[in-house]
Amino acid sequence: MGRAPFPPTPGTPGSPAPAGGPTPTNPSAAGPGLMPGHRPSAATAPRDDRRTLVVGRGISVQGSVQDAERLVVEGTVESSMINAKELSVAPGGLFRGGVEVEDAEIAGTVDGTLTVRGHLTVASTGRLLGKATCKRLRVEDGGQITGQLEMLSDKDAASAPKSTPAA
Numbered sequence: 001m002g003r004a005p006f007p008p009t010p011g012t013p014g015s016p017a018p019a020g021g022p023t024p025t026n027p028s029a030a031g032p033g034l035m036p037g038h039r040p041s042a043a044t045a046p047r048d049d050r051r052t053l054v055v056g057r058g059i060s061v062q063g064s065v066q067d068a069e070r071l072v073v074e075g076t077v078e079s080s081m082i083n084a085k086e087l088s089v090a091p092g093g094l095f096r097g098g099v100e101v102e103d104a105e106i107a108g109t110v111d112g113t114l115t116v117r118g119h120l121t122v123a124s125t126g127r128l129l130g131k132a133t134c135k136r137l138r139v140e141d142g143g144q145i146t147g148q149l150e151m152l153s154d155k156d157a158a159s160a161p162k163s164t165p166a167a
Contacts, residue, residue, distance in 0.1 A: 050069040050070050050085070050086075052068065052069065052072065053065060053068040053071050054072040054074065055076070055077050056075055057074045057092065057093075059075035060076040060078075061077050062079070064082070065077075065082045068084050070084060070088070071084045071086070071087050071088070073087070073088070073089045073094070073095050074092065075093060075094075077097070078097055079095075080098060081097065081099070082100070083101075084099070085101060086101055086102060086104070087099055087101045087103075087114075088107075089105070090107055091123075091125045093107075093108030094108060094109045094111070095109070095112070096111045098113040098115075099112070099115070100115040100116075100117075101116055102116070102117050103119045103120075104116045104120050104121070105123065106120070106121065106126035107123035107125050107126050108125070108127070109127045109128075110128050111129040112129075112130045112131075114130070114132045114133070114134075115133045115134075116132070116134035117135060118134075119138070120134035120136065120137050120138070121139075122139045122140065122143035122145060123140050124143055125143075127143075127144045127146070128143075128145045128146070129146050131149075131150070132149050132150070133149075133150040134149075134150075135151070135152040137151065
């Protein structure tokens with residue numbers, strides 16, 4: 001009928017055997033999910049097994065996000081409340097709403113309520129508007145915080161924090 005959209009890969013049924021190298025006789029020797037004779041390279045090996053949601057440039061997402069451990073915002077995200085382990089807002093990215101995370105790095109814009117139980121970094125291109133609560137804060141030269149900033153102490157990380165207004 002037509003040709004296959006992709007050339008067959010070595011080691012699949014109906015494809016030529018790879019030249020110059022022995023192939024394992026035990027399919028499980030290649031590892032789970034790998035074809036016999038396939039060796040993972042740095043590009044194909046899993047780097048991070050955390051559940052990551054990446055909202056790319058030019059993409060807008062509205063609603064709730066559940067079960068994401070890491071949220072990377074390069075486009076626009078609008079949400080009432082997100083719980084995750086890590087938030088990263090890239091330059092040009094916009095997060096509107098509420099988010100509660102362990103660590104956050106803001107190089108774009110966050111407009112809303114941000115609660116960080118660990119480290120909050122506002123990069124030189126970052127803007128934080130609204131209310132932020134964090135345990136540790138680092139603002140690079142040029143980073144902006146407008147609104148209310150509350151710092152959590154080691155003792156009362158779960159209780160009511162002290163309030164420190166920010167410019």
